[in-house]
Amino acid sequence: MAQPPCKRPRSGDVDGVTDFEKGQRDFTPQATDSKAICADFSSKRKQYTNGTVAKNDWRQVLGPLTGEEVRIPDVNSGYPKGVYPTKWEDGQCQPVSVETFDLGGGFPDQNEFVMKFGVIIPSTNTTVEYDFWSMIMQNRDVCKGIGFHMSGILIDSPKLATDEDMLHFLQLFRKQIFTTVDRLMTSEPQYIIMGMSLETFFGGWEGNKEFKKELSDRTGLNIATGAEACKASLEKFGAKRITVITPYQDIGDRNVVKFFSEIGIEVVRIAGLKCGSATDIAHVPEAWCEKVVRENLLLPDIDAVVQCGTNLSFVNLADRLEREVGIPIIAINVACLWFAMREAWHSYIDTGGNLTTAESIDARERNEAKAHMFVSIPCIIFIAAFSVRSSP
Incomplete structure (x- = not known):
């Protein structure tokens, strides 16, 4: 597939x-x-990668959170060439005769036969994978057949002590992102989660859309970003006034405020921890x-608290505080996984806290609507409507 022309930034720092404006960031690979x-x-x-030619059985669904067309490639109907030995000669350890296994209609991935998520993380990030697998293990029955395949963006300058450091960090990130995505695509993912949030807030709502398009054009796949996942989470609660905690310097926080302001969310207060490096x-x-x-952030008349920065461990704290204070506290890694599961799989898992509660209410309302719609239909259709996997 032909790639779009490389975008060149304006002179000076962006x-x-x-x-x-769109096009100011330079994603030209190193x-x-x-x-x-x-x-x-x-x-x-x-x-297929082994040379087998077979039906391309991809599918398309409508993302319930974005309304976007989500295209899911057919990677779980593989045709693994293989043989089994049928004869050995005396004194020889290797078989002298083999026969080929029957491939039939193909075989799914033995572990990720429901959904393969590709996840892009900075090489310095040790939190995203831990958080994602922790939530999956808490929902093992529901999530059987779901897997994550991580690809790390080389971060050779992790210092983030100043605004200038942070902008330099992003410039280096952009030179590595396509190479990282290309490596990720060799695992044949079906949907990509961006496990680094700062770049998804950069440039506000338009910047997020531009970044998603860059990755989608490169891979053909749909992309979940932290910024859009936070947007969808806040929309779930109807939240309009929020406070925010981040690990960022001032320039990162300004981009976060810009993003939320452009989608109609007022950031009443933002607290940046100003971490000195990506590993910090x-x-x-x-x-x-x-x-x-x-x-500092549990202020009167706010609707939610949002945490940004995917390497900041916040999932357990958000769950614990949310139960105590009674308002949504949105950890970005929870939001990312929830968003991706809903968009690509149309199901959800118990991530803890109010986000799960809101989803449960929605699922119950959907089922009640289905019951009302099918009340006069024969019983078998009524039962089938309830068997759709959109509720716990």
């Missing part, structure tokens, strides 16, 4: 806030031989975050 791998949604038949973020004690939230 900070995402000052006169931001010197590399990496080639784009794009999912095929046009051919009726596809060639994972070492921030939970007690520090709790102190900031309790003393």
Whole structure:
């Protein structure tokens, strides 16, 4: 698939806030031989990596949170070539005769036969994978057949002590993102989760859309970003006034405020922890975050507290505080996983807290609506309507 022309930034620093326009960021890959791998949604038949040619059985669903068309490639009907031995000669350890296994109509991935999520994380991030698998393990029965495949963006300059450091960090990130995505695509994911949030807030709502398009054009897949996941979470609660905690410097916080302002959310107060490096973020004690939230962010008349920065460990704290204070406290890794599960799989898991409660209410209302719609239909259709996997 032909790639769009590389975008060149304007002269001078691009900070995402000052006169931001699409095309200012430079995603030109650093010197590399990496080639784009794009999912095929046009051919009726596809060639697998082992050379087998078979039906291309991709599917399309409507994302319930975004209304976007979500295209799911057919990667779980593989045709694994293999043989089994049938004869050995005396004194020889290797077989002298083999026969080929019957491939039939193909076989699914033995572990990820429901959904393969590809996840992009900075090489310095040690929190996203832990959080995602922790939530999956808490829902093992529901999530059987779901897997995550992580691909790390090389971060060779993790210092974030100043605004200038943070902008330099993002410039280096952009030079590595396509190479990272190309590597991720070799695992044949069906949907991509962006496990680094700062770049998804950069440039506000338009910046988020531009970034998603860059990755979608490269891979052919739909993308979940932290910024849009927070947007969808706040819409679930009808939240309009929020406070925010981040690990960022001022320039990162300004981009976060810009994003929320552009989608109609008022940021009443934002607390940036100003972590000195990308690796520092994972070492921030939970007690520090709790102190900031309790003393500075639980203000009267706010609708929710939002945490940004995917390497900041916040899932357990958000769940605990939410039960105590009674308003949504949205941890970005929870929001990302919830968003991706709803968009790509049309199901949801118990991530803890109010987000799960809101989803449960929605599911119950959907089922009640179905019951009302099918009340005069024969019983078998009525039962079938309730068997749709959209409720716990």
